[in-house]
Amino acid sequence: MISSLHKKITSVTKLAELIFFPSFCELCSSLLELPEEKIICQSCWERMIPFTGSYCLCCGRFFEAGVEPHLCQDCVQKRPPFSCHRSYGRYGGRLKDAILLYKYRRFRILGRDFARIIHRALGRDENIWWKADFIVPVPLHPKRQKKRGFNQAQVIAQELAKLRGVEIVDDVLVKVKNAPPQTSLELEERAENVSGAFSVVNRKKIKRKIVILVDDVFTTGSTLNECSSVLKKSGVEDVRALTLAQA
Numbered sequence: 001m002i003s004s005l006h007k008k009i010t011s012v013t014k015l016a017e018l019i020f021f022p023s024f025c026e027l028c029s030s031l032l033e034l035p036e037e038k039i040i041c042q043s044c045w046e047r048m049i050p051f052t053g054s055y056c057l058c059c060g061r062f063f064e065a066g067v068e069p070h071l072c073q074d075c076v077q078k079r080p081p082f083s084c085h086r087s088y089g090r091y092g093g094r095l096k097d098a099i100l101l102y103k104y105r106r107f108r109i110l111g112r113d114f115a116r117i118i119h120r121a122l123g124r125d126e127n128i129w130w131k132a133d134f135i136v137p138v139p140l141h142p143k144r145q146k147k148r149g150f151n152q153a154q155v156i157a158q159e160l161a162k163l164r165g166v167e168i169v170d171d172v173l174v175k176v177k178n179a180p181p182q183t184s185l186e187l188e189e190r191a192e193n194v195s196g197a198f199s200v201v202n203r204k205k206i207k208r209k210i211v212i213l214v215d216d217v218f219t220t221g222s223t224l225n226e227c228s229s230v231l232k233k234s235g236v237e238d239v240r241a242l243t244l245a246q247a
């Protein structure tokens with residue numbers, strides 16, 4: 001009874017909203033008609049497909065050809081400081097457009113939906129989740145976070161933590177160097193740029209724990225490498241990582 005009344009009120013509210021304050025998809029300009037549609041329409045979300053091809057079993061780098069998942073050449077030569085990383089999809093098309101909206105036009109609410117699609121595709125991957133103690137977002141420097149209004153990785157991490165029932169710890173890994181954004185740099189400059197950029201406070205909290213690092217975009221891996229090695233040096237037992245998109 002209450003739920004049917006609630007449904008009616010919701011649909012009346014939605015109808016009034018459609019008539020008086022119509023809103024349109026920021027990506028394709030179509031009218032947002034469904035009650036749950038915010039900023040981006042359902043059909044645009046459906047076009048942000050998860051990657052289903054082959055990838056490196058360790059660093060998660062996507063392979064071009066249709067081979068079986070195996071260790072990439074880099075991981076065979078030297079394992080990264082994290083044990084496993086997976087990305088939801090390729091950084092391109094609608095997914096890239098949505099990430100740009102999220103970060104640069106500050107549509108914070110999209111973080112919740114990004115977490116949902118990651119959870120739907122990777123929420124049962126036990127290489128990532130097995131015995132995980134904490135989810136740790138890749139931090140922003142406080143100055144950058146103040147400018148943006150939020151940390152894009154933290155919002156996704158908070159939602160993922162709720163969906164998966166794993167505690168988020170966002171006060172242990174901190175960014176101490178306000179380095180220029182990685183996107184503005186060439187490949188070889190990126191590792192140098194993040195070197196010494198992160199630090200751990202309150203080591204006791206994460207000692208001998210298994211943590212999952214969460215970030216929005218994975219490009220060269222230098223941010224994940226740096227965060228993971230700082231965490232490992234601070235006593236973390238194992239670091240795994242999840243990212244929304246891979247460039």
Ligand SMILES: [Zn+2]
Pocket residue numbers: 025026027028029030040041042043044
């Ligand atoms: Zn759309």
Ligand SMILES: [Zn+2]
Pocket residue numbers: 056057058059060061071072073074075076
């Ligand atoms: Zn690899």
